[in-house]
Amino acid sequence: xxxxxxxxxxxxxxxxxxxxxxxxxxxxxxxxxxxxxxxxxxxxxxxxxxxxxxxxxxxxxxxxxxxxxxxxxxxxxxxxxxxxxxxxxxxxxxxxxxxxxxxxxxxxxxxxxxxxxxxxxxxxxxxxxxxxxxxxxxxxxxxxxxxxxxxxxxxxxxxxxxxxxxxxxxxxxxxxxxxxxxxxxxxxxxxxxxxxxxxxxxxxxxxxxxxxxxxxxxxxxxxxxxxxxxxxxxxxxxxxxxxxxxxxxxxxxxxxxxxxxxxxxxxxxxxxxxxxxxxxxxxxxxxxxxxxxx
Amino acid sequence: xxxxxxxxxxxxxxxxxxxxxxxxxxxxxxxxxxxxxxxxxxxxxxxxxxxxxxxxxxxxxxxxxxxxxxxxxxxxxxxxxxxxxxxxxxxxxxxxxxxxxxxxxxxxxxxxxxxxxxxxxxxxxxxxxxxxxxxxxxxxxxxxxxxxxxxxxxxxxxxxxxxxxxxxxxxxxxxxxxxxxxxxxxxxxxxxxxxxxxxxxxxxxxxxxxxxxxxxxxxxxxxxxxxxxxxxxxxxxx
Ligand SMILES: Nc1ncnc2c1ncn2[C@@H]1O[C@H](COP(=O)(O)OP(=O)(O)O)[C@@H](O)[C@H]1O
Ligand SMILES: [Mg+2]
Numbered sequence: 001x002x003x004x005x006x007x008x009x010x011x012x013x014x015x016x017x018x019x020x021x022x023x024x025x026x027x028x029x030x031x032x033x034x035x036x037x038x039x040x041x042x043x044x045x046x047x048x049x050x051x052x053x054x055x056x057x058x059x060x061x062x063x064x065x066x067x068x069x070x071x072x073x074x075x076x077x078x079x080x081x082x083x084x085x086x087x088x089x090x091x092x093x094x095x096x097x098x099x100x101x102x103x104x105x106x107x108x109x110x111x112x113x114x115x116x117x118x119x120x121x122x123x124x125x126x127x128x129x130x131x132x133x134x135x136x137x138x139x140x141x142x143x144x145x146x147x148x149x150x151x152x153x154x155x156x157x158x159x160x161x162x163x164x165x166x167x168x169x170x171x172x173x174x175x176x177x178x179x180x181x182x183x184x185x186x187x188x189x190x191x192x193x194x195x196x197x198x199x200x201x202x203x204x205x206x207x208x209x210x211x212x213x214x215x216x217x218x219x220x221x222x223x224x225x226x227x228x229x230x231x232x233x234x235x236x237x238x239x240x241x242x243x244x245x246x247x248x249x250x251x252x253x254x255x256x257x258x259x260x261x262x263x264x265x266x267x268x269x270x271x272x273x274x275x276x277x278x279x280x281x282x283x284x285x286x287x288x289x290x291x292x293x294x
Numbered sequence: 295x296x297x298x299x300x301x302x303x304x305x306x307x308x309x310x311x312x313x314x315x316x317x318x319x320x321x322x323x324x325x326x327x328x329x330x331x332x333x334x335x336x337x338x339x340x341x342x343x344x345x346x347x348x349x350x351x352x353x354x355x356x357x358x359x360x361x362x363x364x365x366x367x368x369x370x371x372x373x374x375x376x377x378x379x380x381x382x383x384x385x386x387x388x389x390x391x392x393x394x395x396x397x398x399x400x401x402x403x404x405x406x407x408x409x410x411x412x413x414x415x416x417x418x419x420x421x422x423x424x425x426x427x428x429x430x431x432x433x434x435x436x437x438x439x440x441x442x443x444x445x446x447x448x449x450x451x452x453x454x455x456x457x458x459x460x461x462x463x464x465x466x467x468x469x470x471x472x473x474x475x476x477x478x479x480x481x482x483x484x485x486x487x488x489x490x491x492x493x494x495x496x497x498x499x500x501x502x503x504x505x506x507x508x509x510x511x512x513x514x515x516x517x518x519x520x521x522x523x524x525x526x527x528x529x530x531x532x
Binding site: 165168169171172175176178179180181182183184185186187188 | 342343344363364365368369373374376380382383384385389392393394396397400441445
């Protein structure tokens with residue numbers, strides 16, 4: 001029984017990582033129904049640049065801030081040069097290819113300048129030894145920080161989306177950008193803002209995740225992004241609470257399967273379950289089917 | 295108030311408007327009629343900034359609109375109600391109206407305009423919490439117009455508000471539009487297929503054919519013209 005609890009807590013740990021990534025992916029979905037498939041590389045860059053700067057003697061907070069500034073610039077580039085042109089052509093999926101392309105290029109650039117070896121990532125918020133005990137089982141504070149951040153973000157984003165005029169404006173942009181513009185909503189700044197916010201979130205996620213493993217290398221982030229994407233789909237794309245729940249469910253299933261069946265099967269079975277869920281509920285656990293009358 | 299001069303617009307290489315000039319004075323009701331594909335919707339989309347102009351000018355209160363993004367034009371007081379009763383379907387009726395009030399003028403006068411919208415279209419009050427996508431066609435059109443009004447505009451562009459509606463519903467819509475003009479003094483530019491009714495409401499009318507202004511004038515002038523009578527009113531020569 002204690003075994004199960006250990007596994008569940010481990011699942012919640014990785015699940016909160018998936019959730020945080022999923023929330024970042026959702027932000028751009030809100031405004032444009034697109035996702036930045038280069039998000040994995042953005043996470044990597046956030047962690048990598050911070051690690052390299054800290055190794056070079058820059059203080060932690062400044063290193064993190066500098067990395068985030070670079071990420072913001074990269075996101076502006078991504079939106080303006082790869083997403084916006086693709087969206088001009090109705091029904092085009094070009095953005096999926098172009099954002100993935102930017103991600104792959106960033107990964108290549110990182111490998112060239114930082115080398116393809118793993119770089120040690122400094123302890124920033126908590127060290128790997130910090131933990132709390134939950135019913136006698138250790139829960140690392142590094143993961144707790146990610147979980148708390150995810151939960152706080154979900155609360156904040158739900159509030160923003162449901163209760164504020166900006167949230168409503170954002171929903172309007174995603175439904176019909178032209179109609180939103182005609183209603184006076186500054187579509188371009190909102191879309192650009194969602195890309196920047198999404199990138200910053202990914203950068204922060206990258207740092208928090210890198211500190212749990214202690215290292216970061218250029219390939220870091222890609223698999224995580226895939227699982228974040230799965231979490232978003234599982235929870236219902238665009239839904240913040242869905243992203244949180246989807247991430248946690250995915251993480252816990254992965255660890256339970258890993259513990260009771262086999263680690264090799266963990267991802268396979270987790271994906272099989274995902275398929276089953278999506279067959280039963282195509283809109284995801286928290287997604288809403290759109291009610292539309294023509 | 296609105297001066298469009300020598301406006302040309304193309305989609306890709308295809309010309310949709312060729313040197314179109316129309317003007318609307320403050321307080322006027324102006325109607326644009328013409329067959330399908332004449333470029334009426336394109337004209338409206340260019341005025342509100344969704345489609346870029348190729349040549350010519352669009353001035354609002356004497357200042358050029360061409361360099362201004364669509365959202366800015368809404369803030370200047372131009373409300374566009376596009377054809378096809380477009381509403382934000384997964385938002386409630388009330389949320390749609392609130393979004394319409396996004397421009398500063400709309401926010402300032404929100405209480406007052408909301409009351410007015412509810413007086414004009416009581417059904418929007420009854421259905422305030424219902425999702426817009428679940429409304430009937432006529433109700434969606436009322437909501438689209440209400441959303442335009444919610445911005446407290448100075449110029450209201452209405453693109454075929456009666457399209458696809460049952461005659462009785464279309465009559466109601468027409469009556470409300472006329473009321474908005476008479477009682478609130480709002481300046482209106484209307485595109486309509488129901489030519490006779492639309493021209494009757496108007497101070498002036500334009501006939502658009504294959505992207506050009508084929509004719510313009512008062513209701514009397516246009517209604518007296520044989521070509522208009524034959525082409526749009528199904529009447530023979532007088
Ligand atoms: N988005 C578009 N892309 C290409 N051609 C278009 C587009 N919208 C309209 N057109 C073309 O422009 C012309 C004018 O269309 P439109 O302005 O919708 O006419 P109307 O509203 O008078 O029916 C038509 O030939 C139409 O096919
Ligand atoms: Mg049209």
